[in-house]
Amino acid sequence: MLLRILLGLIGAGFAGALLASLGTDLATYFSSPAEESAEHAFHKEPKALHLASDGPFGKFDRQQLQRGFQVYKEVCAACHSMNLVAFRDLHALGYSEAEVKAIANQWMIEVPSVNPDTGEAATRKAIPADRFPSPYPNETAARAANNNALPPDLSLIAKAREGGPAYTYSLLTGYADPNSYRNEAGEALPAANRPGTGLHFNPYFANLNIAMPPPLVSAGQVTYAEGNPQPTVDQMAKDVSAFLMWAAEPKLENRHRYGLATVIFLLIATVLGYLSYQNIWAEAKRKVRVTGPLDPVNKAKRTRASRKAGVKD
Amino acid sequence: MSFAWAKPYEPKTEFGKWIDARLPLPRLAYGAVGGGYPVPRNLNYLWNFGVAAGLFLVIQIVTGIVLAMHYYASADGAFNSVEHIMRDVNAGWMLRYAHANGASFFFIVVYIHIFRGLFYGSYKAPRELVWMLGLVIYLLMMATAFLGYVLPWGQMSYWGAQVITGFFSAFPLVGEPIRVWLLGGYAPDQAALTRFFSLHYLLPFVIAAVVVLHIWALHIPGSGNPTGVDVKNEKDTLPFHPFYTAKDGWFTGAILVAYTAVLFFAPNALGHPDNYIQANPLATPAHIVPEWYFWPFYAILRAFTVDFLWIIPAKLWGVLAMFFSILLLFFLPWLDKSPVRSGHYRPVFKRFFWLLMLDILVLGYVGGAEINAFNIALGQFASAYYFIHFLIILPLVSAFEKPLPLPNSISESVLHGEKQEAAPIGAPARAGATAAE
Amino acid sequence: MVAQVAEDHSLRRRDFINIAAVSFAGVGAAATVLPLVNQMSPSADVLALASTEIDISKIAPGQAIKTIWRKQPVFVRNLTPAEIAAANAVRVSDLRDPQTLAERTKPGKHNWLITLGVCTHLGCVPLGTGEGENRGEYGGYFCPCHGSHYDTAARIRKGPAPLNLQVPDYEFTSDTVVTIG
Numbered sequence: 001m002l003l004r005i006l007l008g009l010i011g012a013g014f015a016g017a018l019l020a021s022l023g024t025d026l027a028t029y030f031s032s033p034a035e036e037s038a039e040h041a042f043h044k045e046p047k048a049l050h051l052a053s054d055g056p057f058g059k060f061d062r063q064q065l066q067r068g069f070q071v072y073k074e075v076c077a078a079c080h081s082m083n084l085v086a087f088r089d090l091h092a093l094g095y096s097e098a099e100v101k102a103i104a105n106q107w108m109i110e111v112p113s114v115n116p117d118t119g120e121a122a123t124r125k126a127i128p129a130d131r132f133p134s135p136y137p138n139e140t141a142a143r144a145a146n147n148n149a150l151p152p153d154l155s156l157i158a159k160a161r162e163g164g165p166a167y168t169y170s171l172l173t174g175y176a177d178p179n180s181y182r183n184e185a186g187e188a189l190p191a192a193n194r195p196g197t198g199l200h201f202n203p204y205f206a207n208l209n210i211a212m213p214p215p216l217v218s219a220g221q222v223t224y225a226e227g228n229p230q231p232t233v234d235q236m237a238k239d240v241s242a243f244l245m246w247a248a249e250p251k252l253e254n255r256h257r258y259g260l261a262t263v264i265f266l267l268i269a270t271v272l273g274y275l276s277y278q279n280i281w282a283e284a285k286r287k288v289r290v291t292g293p294l295d296p297v298n299k300a301k302r303t304r305a306s307r308k309a310g311v312k313d
Numbered sequence: 314m315s316f317a318w319a320k321p322y323e324p325k326t327e328f329g330k331w332i333d334a335r336l337p338l339p340r341l342a343y344g345a346v347g348g349g350y351p352v353p354r355n356l357n358y359l360w361n362f363g364v365a366a367g368l369f370l371v372i373q374i375v376t377g378i379v380l381a382m383h384y385y386a387s388a389d390g391a392f393n394s395v396e397h398i399m400r401d402v403n404a405g406w407m408l409r410y411a412h413a414n415g416a417s418f419f420f421i422v423v424y425i426h427i428f429r430g431l432f433y434g435s436y437k438a439p440r441e442l443v444w445m446l447g448l449v450i451y452l453l454m455m456a457t458a459f460l461g462y463v464l465p466w467g468q469m470s471y472w473g474a475q476v477i478t479g480f481f482s483a484f485p486l487v488g489e490p491i492r493v494w495l496l497g498g499y500a501p502d503q504a505a506l507t508r509f510f511s512l513h514y515l516l517p518f519v520i521a522a523v524v525v526l527h528i529w530a531l532h533i534p535g536s537g538n539p540t541g542v543d544v545k546n547e548k549d550t551l552p553f554h555p556f557y558t559a560k561d562g563w564f565t566g567a568i569l570v571a572y573t574a575v576l577f578f579a580p581n582a583l584g585h586p587d588n589y590i591q592a593n594p595l596a597t598p599a600h601i602v603p604e605w606y607f608w609p610f611y612a613i614l615r616a617f618t619v620d621f622l623w624i625i626p627a628k629l630w631g632v633l634a635m636f637f638s639i640l641l642l643f644f645l646p647w648l649d650k651s652p653v654r655s656g657h658y659r660p661v662f663k664r665f666f667w668l669l670m671l672d673i674l675v676l677g678y679v680g681g682a683e684i685n686a687f688n689i690a691l692g693q694f695a696s697a698y699y700f701i702h703f704l705i706i707l708p709l710v711s712a713f714e715k716p717l718p719l720p721n722s723i724s725e726s727v728l729h730g731e732k733q734e735a736a737p738i739g740a741p742a743r744a745g746a747t748a749a750e
Numbered sequence: 751m752v753a754q755v756a757e758d759h760s761l762r763r764r765d766f767i768n769i770a771a772v773s774f775a776g777v778g779a780a781a782t783v784l785p786l787v788n789q790m791s792p793s794a795d796v797l798a799l800a801s802t803e804i805d806i807s808k809i810a811p812g813q814a815i816k817t818i819w820r821k822q823p824v825f826v827r828n829l830t831p832a833e834i835a836a837a838n839a840v841r842v843s844d845l846r847d848p849q850t851l852a853e854r855t856k857p858g859k860h861n862w863l864i865t866l867g868v869c870t871h872l873g874c875v876p877l878g879t880g881e882g883e884n885r886g887e888y889g890g891y892f893c894p895c896h897g898s899h900y901d902t903a904a905r906i907r908k909g910p911a912p913l914n915l916q917v918p919d920y921e922f923t924s925d926t927v928v929t930i931g
Contacts, residue, residue, distance in 0.1 A: 003647055004708050010637070011704025015697045017621035017630050022693040024619045029686045056578040084396045088798050129798040152590075155396070159581060160589035206599065248589075251399070251406045258407065259577025265781075266570045269774045273563030276771035280559045284354060284551055306660055309715045379789055401794040404785035559768075562775065 038193040042183050044203040046163035046170040051242050059253050060246055062094040067224055068243025069093060071236050074222050075215050081134035084155035085247050088128040092250055100128050109133045147198040149211030158248035165241035172237035174204040175214040316351045316535065318547040345532060351550035352557055353538035353723055361564045362426035368565055369419035374517050376412040386510040388503045391466040392591045410580040416458055417583045418572050420606035423451065432666055434541055434654030439534045441646040446527040448642055453520045460513035462604060467588030472601045474501040483629040500594060540720050541654030549723035600683060608680025609673055610635050616696040641703050648703060651711035661714040665706055672698045801931035814879040816867060819930045823867030823875050829902060834860060836889065837903035847914045851903040854917050865904045865915035869893040
C-alpha cells in the first residue's frame with residue numbers, strides 16, 4: 001500500500017514536470033512563435049528518379065553504369081575520392097580483365113608508395129587490386145584546394161543521403177539562380193540566405209547553399225560512345241547517379257536474387273508447416289470449449305452484464 | 314515440471330538410458346519443451362512470440378560471432394571494416410544485413426511479447442519473477458543494441474554514443490566522472506570503441522543465461538493462458554510436443570518470411586542514412602535519433618523542457634523519467650493487484666490498455682520525428698499519460714473495477730454437472746453456478 | 751485421456767505432411783549453414799592479391815630481388831652462365847631433394863630462378879639476394895637461423911632443411927613481366 005502511494009507520488013511528480021513543461025512551451029509558442037526557417041521554406045525534396053535497379057527485382061543497367069563511370073572519371077574524380085571501391089570491382093560493369101587493368105594503369109591519380117631507393121614518399125601506377133586513390137593526400141589538403149569545403153567521398157553517398165540516387169540526381173540538376181528563384185509559395189529567397197562567395201544556391205541541398213559549383217554545365221561535357229543516348233546534363237546526372245548507386249551497393253543484384261529464392265522457400269516451408277500444424281491439432285480431440293463470458297453462446301448475456309456494470313463493452 | 318499428469322521421460326534406446334543415467338539432458342529437454350511439458354490448450358498466437366524472441370537471439374549470436382571474424386574495432390578502421398564485410402567478404406552483405414535487421418526484429422517480437430504480458434496479466438502471481446527476469450532481459454537487450462550500434466562508427470554511432478553517455482553527466486557531482494570512466498576518455502574514441510565491442514560480445518551470453526532462468530521460472534507454475542484461469546486437470550492441457558512445436562514451427566516460418574523480406578528487399582528501411590557517413594567528431598548531424606526501438610524513450614527524455622522543482626534541471630528530469638519509465642514496470646505486479654488476470658474479463662482495464670498502446674505509438678512517433686512545437690507538446694502529453702497510466706490509473710482501476718465473471722475452467726468438464734469450478738484468485742469457489750447470469 | 755499423437759496408429763498415413771514440413775525446414779537449416787561456412791574463405795580483396803606481376807627488366811645477370819607474393823617473400827634471380835653451369839654440374843642423385851635446374855625453371859628461360867624466400871626447415875628468410883650478403887658454401891642462398899646452404903639452383907645441399915626452396919606457379923606474360931600465382 002505504502003509502495004503504491006509512493007509510486008503514485010512519483011508518477012504525479014513526473015506528470016507535474018511534464019505539464020509545467022507543456023505549459024511553458026505553449027506560452028512561448030503563443031507569445032513568440034518560432035518562425036519558419038528559410039531552409040524549411042525553400043528546401044525541396046528530391047525529384048523522382050527511376051533506375052533499373054529500383055524495386056525488389058531491380059537489376060543494374062550495365063550500359064548506364066559504364067556511362068556513369070565515365071562521368072565520374074571525367075568530371076567528379078578530380079575532387080571526389082571513392083576509396084571503398086577497387087578497380088577490380090569494375091568487372092561488374094562489364095569491363096574485361098584487360099580493360100580493367102588499363103583503367104587502373106591509366107588512372108589520372110597514382111597510388112601512394114615508397115621510393116625503393118631513397119625511402120621518400122612516391123607514387124606508382126594503380127593495379128586492379130588497388131582501391132581508387134584519393135585526389136588529395138589528406139583532409140587539410142582537400143579543404144585547402146576547395147575553399148575550406150571537403151568534397152565527400154562518393155563510395156556510399158547513394159546510401160548516406162535521404163533519397164539516395166534521386167537526391168544526387170536532383171542536386172546535380174537543381175542549381176538555380178538565387179535572384180530569380182521562387183519557391184512553391186512564390187516567395188523570393190531572403191537576402192540573408194543568398195549564397196556568399198564560394199557558395200552556390202541549390203534548393204535540393206539541406207542548407208540551400210552548397211560549396212560545389214555546378215559540375216555538369218553543358219551537354220556533351222562527356223562524350224558517350226556510339227549507341228548511347230545523348231549526353232545532356234539530365235542524362236549525365238542520371239547516369240552518374242545510377243553508377244553511384246552501384247558503387248554504394250555493388251551486391252544489389254545478388255541480394256535480390258537470393259532474396260527471391262529465400263522468401264519463396266520460406267513461404268513454401270510456412271505453408272507446409274501450417275498444414276502439418278492443422279494435421280497435428282486435428283487430433284486434439286475437441287477444440288477448446290470455453291464456458292463463461294468468452295463462450296459465444298453467452299455473448300448476449302455478457303453484453304447485458306457489462307451494460308449493467310456501467311461499462312460499454 | 315509441475316503437473317501430476319505430465320508424461321514422464323522414458324528412454325527407449327540403450328543409448329538413451331546410458332545418457333540418462335549420467336547427464337540427464339534429454340530428460341530436461343523432454344520436460345521443458347518436449348512431450349513432458351503440459352501447456353494450456355487454448356493459447357493464441359500471441360503466445361508464439363517468446364519462442365520467436367529466442368530464435369532471434371540465436372540468429373543475432375550466430376551472425377554476430379561470424380561478423381566479429383571480419384570486424385576491426387579501431388576508430389580509424391571500423392567503418393572501413395564494415396564496408397569490407399559488405400563488399401569483399403563472401404556473403405558478408407547478407408550477414409551484416411541479417412544482424413542489423415535481426416536486432417530490429419528481435420525488438421518487434423519482444424515488444425509484442427511484452428504487450429501480451431501486459432494485457433493478459435502474465436506478470437501477476439505466481440509469475441512475478443518471470444516478469445521481472447523478462448524486464449532484465451529487455452534492459453540487457455537495450456544495452457546490447459546500443460553498444461552494437463556504436464561499432465560501425467558512423468555518424469549516428471558516434472553521436473548516439475555521445476548522447477547516451479551524456480545522460481550520466483546529468484547527475485550532479487558524480488555524473489561527469491562516471492561518464493569519463495565509461496568512455497575511458499572525454500568523448501567517444503578508441504578506448505570507448507574497443508570496450509563497447511568487448512561488452513557487446515559478452516552481453517548476449519548473459520541474456521541467454523537470463524533467458525534460461527526466465528523459462529525455468531515460468532515452468533514452475535506452467536504457462537498462462539488467454540482466460541487467465543489456472544489449469545485444473547489434464548483436460549485443460551496438451552503436451553508441448555508435438556502440439557506447440559508444430560504451432561511455433563509454422564508461425565516462426567511466417568515471421569521469418571517477414572524478416573527475410575526486409576533483409577533482402579529493404580535492408581536499410583529501418584536504419585538511418587547518416588550512419589553510412591564515417592564518424593566526424595566535428596560535425597553534428599542535423600537530427601540525432603537513435604534506432605526506432607528506442608524512440609518512445611527518446612520522446613520521454615526530450616519532453617522535459619522546464620526546470621521543475623527548482624533544484625532538478627530539465628535534463629535530469631528527462632534522464633530520470635526515461636530510466637523510471639522502465640523501472641516502474643518492475644512494480645507492476647503490485648501496482649495492478651486485481652485478482653483477475655486476463656484483460657478479456659476486465660472491460661475498464663481493457664479500455665485503458667488500448668489507450669496505453671496508442672500512447673506508446675505516439676511516443677514512438679514523437680521520438681523519431683523532427684522537433685517542432687506540435688511534436689514537443691504531443692510528446693509531453695503522451696509522456697504524462699504514460700506515467701499517469703501505470704502509477705495512478707492502473708492501481709485505481711484494479712482496486713475499483715467490476716470484472717466480468719470468469720469461465721469455469723479452460724476446457725469443458727467431461728462429465729455434466731461437475732461441481733468443481735473455477736473462481737477468480739482469492740474469491741471463494743461458487744458451487745453450482747453456471748455461465749448464466 | 752486426451753489423444754497423444756504418437757500412440758495413435760490411425761495417424762500413420764497422415765504423418766506424411768509432418769515429415770514433409772520437417773524435412774523442408776531441415777533443408778532450409780542446412781542451406782543456412784552454407785554462407786556461415788563460406789564467409790571464412792578468403793574474401794575478394796585477399797583473392798585479388800593472390801597473383802602478383804613482377805617487372806624483371808631491371809634485374810641484371812647475377813642480381814636478385816626480393817619481392818612479395820601472397821604476403822610471403824619471393825626471390826627472383828637472374829643466373830649468370832657460370833651459375834647455370836655450376837647447377838647443371840651437380841649429380842642429381844646426390845641431392846637430398848633431387849631436381850635439375852631445368853625442372854625448376856621455364857624452358858628457354860633457364861637463367862630466371864624464381865623461388866619462395868622461405869627456408870624449408872622452419873621458415874626463416876635466407877640471405878643471398880642482396881649485394882654482399884652471405885650466399886653460403888654453394889653460392890646460392892644461406893639461411894642463418896640453423897645453417898642451411900642452398901646452391902645456385904636454390905637446392906638444399908647442407909644443413910637441416912629437407913627440401914629445395916619452393917618454386918611457385920608462375921609464367922612469363924611477356925619477356926619483362928612474370929605473373930606469379
